[in-house]
Amino acid sequence: MxxxxxxxxxxxxxxxxxxxxxxxxxxxxxxxxxxxxxxxxxxxxxxxxxxxxxxxxxxxxxxxxxxxxxxxxxxxxFAGTEKPASPPLRLALAALCALIAGTLAVIVLAAPEPAPSLAMQAVAPLGALDLGNAVTAVLLAYRALDTLLETVVVLLALIGIWSLAHDENWRDAPASPAAPSPPLDLLARVLPPVGLVVAMHLLWVGADAPGGKFQAATLIAAMGLLLMMAGLTPPPALGDARLRALVVAGPAVFLAIGLAGFLFPGSFLAYPDGWAKPLIIVIEMALTVSIALMLLLMLLGPGARKPSA
Amino acid sequence: MTGASLFGLAACVLIGLGLYGVLAHAAPLRRVLSFNLLGAGVFLLFGVAARRGAAAGLPGDPVPQALVITGIVVAFAATALALMLLRRLTALRAAERAADGLRDDPKGR
Incomplete structure (x- = not known):
């Protein structure tokens, strides 16, 4: 109590x-x-x-x-200097938004009892998939299509960011975020090995415990950004073919395995019996690399003119 | 009141607050921030639905939880794109202002 x-x-x-x-x-x-x-x-x-x-x-x-x-x-x-709405308008907007929030609150409080749940259905086939984490099973088995589309959305957002470069710069490296200082330099030498080990751990335990590819990829991207902010690594040139191959490798592997499902067992993104776990691991590994790289490149922004040295 | 419905009400307030911010602010960055608050409220509603559907020894229904993970990553991608657009817009406006002010500036583009 x-x-x-x-x-x-x-x-x-x-x-x-x-x-x-x-x-x-x-x-x-x-x-x-x-x-x-x-x-x-x-x-x-x-x-x-x-x-x-x-x-x-x-x-x-x-x-x-x-x-x-x-x-x-x-x-x-880059925050604009645009003035917010006038006070009477703001009052009206506040009333409107309060009304919407209140309506939602009524719906939340009147939610059906017992709550609908797919937990039972999500747990039942875990043994066949050889997975212990039901969330990972949803992401990569039952609703794998969502995850595939999501990686494509991230790729599209990255292409959108890249397309903001000037015509003559779009294959060049993004502007370096480097702001070197001795403490940052030390941090960037000490932290990334630890961060990478933690990321690999998160990726590997994601099958059975909380963790998985998104969490691992985000951590790897953060470590990469740290290295670049400390000025230890320059940002890569965006026109590099190997870089682009790594970016699309994850979605491509996922899509290829999904299409192979048509041949056997007969539908898109279906895994053959007994092959679910190895295929999920292959997809997770490939997606981790691609998502980490895409997140990092998004943070770096479009290609920019090289600083005239 | 259970813990889940407390978070449910918080989610409703967040949605209202985020919507107000999107409508009342004119500055793009503030709108992006507010829109993210709105999105966080929607995600939290999913979390509450998941918590209420706890069964089979799990702390929550894994289906809405997995959808939220996907949603968070997509929201980040959209936010990053919006902020980069904002950066470009600011650069273009600054260039325009410079061109208006100093028409004979040889570096003006």
Missing amino acids: RAGMMNASLDAVLVVTLLAVALFSVLARQARAAVIGFIAFGLLLALAWVRLGAVDVALTEAAIGALTAPLLLGASA
Whole structure:
């Protein structure tokens, strides 16, 4: 009972802080303050995911939040000076949004009891797939099509970013994010080996425990960014054929295995009996490399003119 | 009130707050931030649905959880694209202003 009270008050504190930080981010006068509020919000949201029993999601949220932070902080320099809406309009908008939030709240509170759940159906075939983590099974077996389309969406976003370069620069390396300093240099020499080991661990245990390719890929991308920010590695030229091959390798392998499912056992993205686990591992490995690279290249941005040395 | 419905209500407030930010702010960066708050609220609703569907010894229904993981990565990709567009827009506007101000500037493009 006491533990129940503890958990309830923990949830209450977490929810209040989460909403306070979100409110601060929306209402802050300075763009930079809004960005910092949003970064804090992302960290608290990861905690909320743990409280909701979704550790896989919490890991993804925390890792993606860490990648979003430098992107947003960099963009806060480009914040426009556009004035927000006039006070009467803002009041009307607030009323409208409160109405929408209230309607949603009524729906949430009137949710059917017992809640519909696919947990039983998701757990039943785990033995045949030789997987222990039901979330990984959903991502790579039952709903593999979602994951395939998602990697294609990420690839399209990367192509979109690349297409923002000037015509004469689009094969060149992106502008270097390097801002070397002695502490950053030390960090960039000490942290990446540890980060890579943790990423491989997350990837490997993802079959049976929280973790998986997204979390591992995000971590690898963060390590790559750290190396480039410390100035230890220059950003790669975007026209490089090997780089582009690595970027498309993941989706291509996934698609090839999916198409092979047509031959045997007879439908798209179906795995032959007994081959599910090895095929899932191959897909996860290939996707980890591609997603890590795509996330890193997205953060670096389009090709830019080389600084005149 | 159970823990799940508390987070459910928080999700509703986040959706309202995010929507307000998207509509009330005119600065693109603030709109991107607010849209992400809105998205976080929607993801949280999925999380609540997953938590309420806990069964078979799992802490939550894995199907909505997996959908949220996919959603978070797609949201990041969209945010990155939006911010890069914003960067380009700012660069173009600055170039335009420079060209207007200094028409005889040889470096103006």
